[in-house]
């Protein structure tokens with residue numbers, strides 16, 4: 001067999017593997033927050049909802065109806081930054097900063113988050129440690145490749 005044919009076959013197999021991983025792995029939706037529009041269909045299709053607790057200084061806890069609605073969907077919920085500023089967690093943050101997000105999440109949903117996904121998938125070494133210390137599992141860039149990810153938007 002010609003080398004080119006072998007190479008093509010390998011690439012094709014890899015694409016198929018990646019495609020089936022994306023089909024089978026849990027679907028996620030990012031940027032879940034009251035001020036963004038999220039198609040209910042997408043929320044229901046997703047397995048994990050990543051919530052922004054203080055987007056544009058809008059506290060999720062100030063909207064108990066929204067909290068109820070999100071809880072009623074019966075999905076796994078994760079924390080997606082605190083304010084979701086651009087590359088928010090590439091800048092080193094302290095406990096106090098992260099705690100604001102955790103507290104907001106807890107007030108809204110009644111429990112502390114166990115999953116964390118940094119905005120734009122960027123996170124510094126120090127922040128990685130901080131997330132770990134707070135008993136949250138970090139979702140990283142690899143996650144983005146193998147999962148189908150939806151987004152809420154304006």
Ligand SMILES: [Zn+2]
Pocket residue numbers: 030031080084119120
């Ligand atoms: Zn995001």
